[in-house]
Amino acid sequence: MGTFSESVNVVRSAEGALVQLWWRGRLYDLAAEPLCWYERRPWWESETRMRPGEGVGYVDTQMWRVQVRxxxxxxxxxxxxxxxxxxxxxxxxxxxxxxxxxxxxxxxGA
Incomplete structure (x- = not known):
């Protein structure tokens, strides 16, 4: 399938780890350790100036790949x-x- 955007609620453990997702009215459990990486976004196209300390989330976007069931x-x-x-x-x-x-x-494998 292609790329799209849809809201999801993330459930975390007391330590902050992802453990479950509520998506499309269903509860999913994580089946494997999720992968996390950051992608640089072109923040300068939407923000002409950032005040010191306001850069969190503007420069890099946190991405996650999860396997759930x-x-x-x-x-x-x-x-x-x-x-x-x-x-x-x-x-x-x-x-x-x-x-x-x-x-x-x-x-x-080839």
């Missing part, structure tokens, strides 16, 4: 999330197709 299900769902700071809003921006993932595995 619904309670009792065996099928995994791989999602890319974005965390907007400082508001701490989360959005699903990509749903990975299981066939795409399998193709990547086959390519890496």
């Amino acid at each position: 619904q309670d009792g299900a065996t099928e995994l769902l791989t999602l890319d999330l974005v965390r907007y700071r400082p508001s701490d809003r989360w959005r699903v921006i990509k749903i990975h197709d299981a066939l795409d993932e399998k193709f990547k595995e086959l390519q890496e």
